[in-house]
Amino acid sequence: MANDNNNNYLLNELVTFIQHHLPGLNAGDYQLTVSQSVFDSKGNKINTDSLQNQYVFAVKGDRFALSAPADTVAAVFPEDNATGEYSAVLPHVLFYKKTLPWVRYPTLTPPDTKPVNGIDPDVPTWLTVLLLDEDDAAEFPALNLAPATQTVGDLFPQAAYSGSSLGSNLSYFQGATDTSELDYGEKPTDPIQTIDMPLQLFWQIAPTVDDLKFMAHARSVSLENKPTNPKAAPPGEPVGDFSIVFGNRLPNAQRKAHAYLVSLESMAPYLPTNDGAAPTGMQPNDPRMIRLAVLKHWSFFATQDSSAFTDQVTALNGGPGATNTNLRLEAGANSGTVVKNALNMGYVPLNHQLRSGEQTVSWYRGPLVPYPISETRIGIPITSADAAVIFDPTTGMFDESYAAAWTIGRMLALQDTAFSTALYNWKKTVLRKTVEAVENELINEKFGDILQIPLTFPEKELSPAKSLQHKLLQQLLQSK
Amino acid sequence: MRALLSRTSFHARLAATFSDPEAIKAVLQDSIPDFPDDLNNWMSRLKLLYGVPFNYLVPDERMLPPESIRFFYVDINWINAMLDGAYSIGRNLTTSDNSAELNADRAILPGLHPAITSRAGNIRAKGLGLKDPAPSMAVISGFLLRSKVISEYPKLGVYAYEKGHTPDDGANAAFMTILRMEKLGDKSDTMLCLVDGDAYRVDIHEAPEHLHYGIDKYSNENGVITAKKNLYNFTKTGNNVTILPGALSTDVSACFRTVSPRTLKMHDLAGAIQTRVNVTPFDSAEMGFEMTEGVGLVSFYNQSSQ
Numbered sequence A: 001m002a003n004d005n006n007n008n009y010l011l012n013e014l015v016t017f018i019q020h021h022l023p024g025l026n027a028g029d030y031q032l033t034v035s036q037s038v039f040d041s042k043g044n045k046i047n048t049d050s051l052q053n054q055y056v057f058a059v060k061g062d063r064f065a066l067s068a069p070a071d072t073v074a075a076v077f078p079e080d081n082a083t084g085e086y087s088a089v090l091p092h093v094l095f096y097k098k099t100l101p102w103v104r105y106p107t108l109t110p111p112d113t114k115p116v117n118g119i120d121p122d123v124p125t126w127l128t129v130l131l132l133d134e135d136d137a138a139e140f141p142a143l144n145l146a147p148a149t150q151t152v153g154d155l156f157p158q159a160a161y162s163g164s165s166l167g168s169n170l171s172y173f174q175g176a177t178d179t180s181e182l183d184y185g186e187k188p189t190d191p192i193q194t195i196d197m198p199l200q201l202f203w204q205i206a207p208t209v210d211d212l213k214f215m216a217h218a219r220s221v222s223l224e225n226k227p228t229n230p231k232a233a234p235p236g237e238p239v240g241d242f243s244i245v246f247g248n249r250l251p252n253a254q255r256k257a258h259a260y261l262v263s264l265e266s267m268a269p270y271l272p273t274n275d276g277a278a279p280t281g282m283q284p285n286d287p288r289m290i291r292l293a294v295l296k297h298w299s300f301f302a303t304q305d306s307s308a309f310t311d312q313v314t315a316l317n318g319g320p321g322a323t324n325t326n327l328r329l330e331a332g333a334n335s336g337t338v339v340k341n342a343l344n345m346g347y348v349p350l351n352h353q354l355r356s357g358e359q360t361v362s363w364y365r366g367p368l369v370p371y372p373i374s375e376t377r378i379g380i381p382i383t384s385a386d387a388a389v390i391f392d393p394t395t396g397m398f399d400e401s402y403a404a405a406w407t408i409g410r411m412l413a414l415q416d417t418a419f420s421t422a423l424y425n426w427k428k429t430v431l432r433k434t435v436e437a438v439e440n441e442l443i444n445e446k447f448g449d450i451l452q453i454p455l456t457f458p459e460k461e462l463s464p465a466k467s468l469q470h471k472l473l474q475q476l477l478q479s480k
Numbered sequence B: 001m002r003a004l005l006s007r008t009s010f011h012a013r014l015a016a017t018f019s020d021p022e023a024i025k026a027v028l029q030d031s032i033p034d035f036p037d038d039l040n041n042w043m044s045r046l047k048l049l050y051g052v053p054f055n056y057l058v059p060d061e062r063m064l065p066p067e068s069i070r071f072f073y074v075d076i077n078w079i080n081a082m083l084d085g086a087y088s089i090g091r092n093l094t095t096s097d098n099s100a101e102l103n104a105d106r107a108i109l110p111g112l113h114p115a116i117t118s119r120a121g122n123i124r125a126k127g128l129g130l131k132d133p134a135p136s137m138a139v140i141s142g143f144l145l146r147s148k149v150i151s152e153y154p155k156l157g158v159y160a161y162e163k164g165h166t167p168d169d170g171a172n173a174a175f176m177t178i179l180r181m182e183k184l185g186d187k188s189d190t191m192l193c194l195v196d197g198d199a200y201r202v203d204i205h206e207a208p209e210h211l212h213y214g215i216d217k218y219s220n221e222n223g224v225i226t227a228k229k230n231l232y233n234f235t236k237t238g239n240n241v242t243i244l245p246g247a248l249s250t251d252v253s254a255c256f257r258t259v260s261p262r263t264l265k266m267h268d269l270a271g272a273i274q275t276r277v278n279v280t281p282f283d284s285a286e287m288g289f290e291m292t293e294g295v296g297l298v299s300f301y302n303q304s305s306q
Helices: A008-012 A134-139 A199-205 A309-314 A337-344 A401-415 A417-451 A464-479 B007-018 B021-031 B037-047 B076-087 B100-120 B123-128 B148-152 B167-172 B266-277 B284-291
Strands: A015-018 A028-036 A051-059 A073-077 A092-095 A127-133 A148-151 A191-198 A216-222 A239-246 A256-263 A289-302 A348-353 A359-364 A390-392 A397-399 B068-074 B140-146 B157-162 B178-183 B190-196 B199-205 B212-214 B217-221 B224-237 B240-251 B297-301
Touching: A015 B284, A073 A289, A092 A127, A127 A134, A127 A199, A127 A239, A191 A199, A199 A289, A216 B284, A309 B148, A309 B297, A337 A348, A359 A401, A401 A417, A401 B076, A417 A464, A417 B007, A417 B021, A417 B037, A417 B076, A417 B100, B007 B021, B007 B100, B021 B100, B037 B076, B037 B100, B068 B076, B068 B199, B076 B100, B123 B178, B140 B148, B140 B178, B140 B199, B157 B178, B157 B190, B212 B284, B224 B266, B224 B284, B240 B266, B266 B284
Parallel strands: A359 A397
Antiparallel strands: A015 A216, A028 A051, A073 A092, A092 A239, A127 A256, A148 A191, A191 A289, A216 A239, A256 A289, A348 A359, A390 A397, B068 B140, B140 B190, B157 B199, B178 B190, B199 B297, B217 B224, B224 B240
């Protein structure tokens, strides 16, 4: 289950689990320094000034908000506003970006990613899904379940950013005196969503750094057996890479659950102990709140009754034991044998307005029939729609199926002028070629003997008449 | 030259040729121009019923009521009639069965069918960037699924099997080639699926990347937590995982925090799972695998399959 770039074997499999996709460089600002020294042959340094150059670059990555949510989050589970039997489900977020859960880290220093005995160590993710509901809000009145719209500056203490509303509460930049910890392109005025949680509650439900190592992974799945997306061209890729972050708390049954995808970047000092107690160095009864950036918020309702996928699909056709699973109308109990047979064969009676203005009822059956039909029963080409009408003398009814098929084909072709013009031109070419071929054949019959003499010209480029002219001329020249 | 080759004999020969499709074929031989690619594409899409109004496919709503799945076979005669209708552009509609244009079409159209068919078989594979599957398309079957699962589970997947090739048949199991599988419109609750061959069994399943995480049983009676997790029993050789039959039921009641009885101690849980399945190393990939609650899969059998 380690990283593997060979994707071929995936095509036959449902899903491959991958420990993690670590980014080449974590998001942040970087400085590249290049220096050069020149020495003479005796090893004495020649240049007095140091020849060096500095480059500054940044690896941008989502930090306090998702810059393009639709291109980042592939799905959440349970779906937003979904209702279902979710009481034993850990909510998760599926990302299109396979490195996203590991571009930052919850610890203060970068985690060790060097393999130990050939095994990659688990790397904690900086993202987690926290789950709250009304019971939590009742227990902690200071908690507001709806995320607040604030700015990045509100994550700083007032000493660092005077406009901050953080007060004495905790956040990512505890102890900062300016906003220099912001990455390239981030401004204190950028709008973000935040949630303020009482530390007491946070410690109860937040994962530890060791927990976070197990709460994100990546998956490669085959997309071969999925519906194609008609809007995308090409509609899809055979193999997709996704990363997943899942939560650690089960939803409360019969309560509306609020799920928050939050950043825990550099939050390690505030994360609780394994059993949810205050970390060392913090007061167990600390009344302060902690402010977290919410990258995504959604809610769902966990019920006891089941509306899961298998139940819904099993309930199709009115549940197992359905008598009719083929595409046809079911005959009523009172229908006659003729009608019953026709309906069983997939026919439906439809009102039919005749050309003479009369109304009648005719049979129609579409291309999708309830039993296999293989033999070819109609002569192609059809001279006109009327030629494909089948008359049933026993019932006195018409079968308009193939006439309708022929007509819709013709109408669809006429509707697409690009197709119909190109087809018409092509058919004209075929006719012209036939006429030419007939002419050629005739000439060959009459003058075949003369034409035996090989030509110096490629024959194809000349019309039969032209080539005959040419050949005759050659013949005359040679006979001289 | 005019005396040798009169117009009349030419006209007579033309008339004779155009009165018989075989004669047209004989005189043209190899010089039939290639059917242009875009025309072939258009016809092959039509063969898979792209663009055909839905009420032509299902003329009566009662044939496909809400929350239903309906199997069908594609009537090749209907398709051929429709393809001929499209190909009839530029043909005068006469009652005569023997006009020159009709005979020309009679000579040419059958020769175009193999190319149209083979292109139609590759439309989906091409879209997905797969190798050409070269389906035979002798029989095309499929199903229409009308249900709210189409909109609720947009990434659901389908496997189709022929009789004798289902997963119950061991080594003979083989997926059938899906020729077309699409929601009929953005907001539609109906999906059309066309399969190469006679589909006997159709498995509809949740999207594999939409597997979800969780445990199997959780109850909290007056502070006493009972929680169970059914684990996959598997062995690992290199990158290949073999899932052994039978789930390992594991009591995970102790993995919850006392202060917050619905919050899992993930690290402890990972340890408990590793002890139970006895796999080393046990990293976040194995954890993700074990925490996965299998995707739902429901099988349907086509009653008309032969």
